């Protein structure tokens with residue numbers, strides 16, 4: 283038999299032991315939705331993942347003929363780096379540092395572990411970066427974006443990207459020592475950064491990244507904002523109709539929040555699959571629905587937002 287080299291799809295994830303289950307959900311959703319799971323090679327950056335959890339994740343990968351390896355991370359490496367808001371975990375920096383450790387990959391997809399993949403990820407892997415060092419989904423609408431632009435002197439164009447899904451030219455990243463550049467930037471500019479290394483990545487790759495199709499990073503919060511009646515760009519509306527990746531950004535995670543979390547059922551489906559097919563422990567703690575009280579609160583805010591917008595419109599029209 284000819285010595286055939288299988289072309290691989292490299293996926294980089296970062297999870298501490300607490301995130302192992304969510305990481306497994308992301309991996310299972312990837313493998314369930316690709317026609318060539320055997321091509322996938324997962325690398326998990328972790329400071330403390332237990333042997334037990336590694337074996338559980340291996341069991342999923344073996345089932346699909348995919349491979350997984352854990353890259354140990356020493357968090358002390360990041361002890362001089364700024365820590366941010368309450369939810370910030372120093373392990374967030376692993377993805378920046380960890381790319382240097384994936385020596386054999388030329389290209390890699392980095393994914394957060396608060397993600398469910400709904401389409402064949404090898405399609406994203408094959409996306410042409412057109413000579414750019416990274417690819418990401420632009421036009422994240424964040425309320426603080428104007429501060430970001432003011433702090434870093436950027437013109438008004440709205441191309442801020444979310445760093446939870448990135449296609450990275452790993453050879454270029456290692457060659458230019460981009461990891462060191464980003465981490466040094468975080469230290470020097472810590473007072474100006476709101477979203478830590480995501481802000482840093484945006485500054486460093488501003489106008490020098492490949493715009494990936496929006497369907498590859500659809501934030502769940504967008505569906506909530508639509509119900510609230512907040513204005514949405516046409517491109518955002520389009521990406522929401524055919525999501526290929528759902529990303530549960532923000533504090534309301536589907537595994538812990540009692541609030542209304544759009545697309546929660548997708549997470550729940552894969553989380554239950556872990557138990558039914560791969561003998562993971564059941565997760566009684568995970569709320570499958572939002573509480574009645576939160577639902578009422580949310581319905582009230584929808585009503586409030588919409589009526590205040592209507593009032594504004596009426597006022598504007600009366601002035602004319």
Ligand SMILES: [Mn+2]
Pocket residue numbers: 394395396446529530531532
């Ligand atoms: Mn995320």
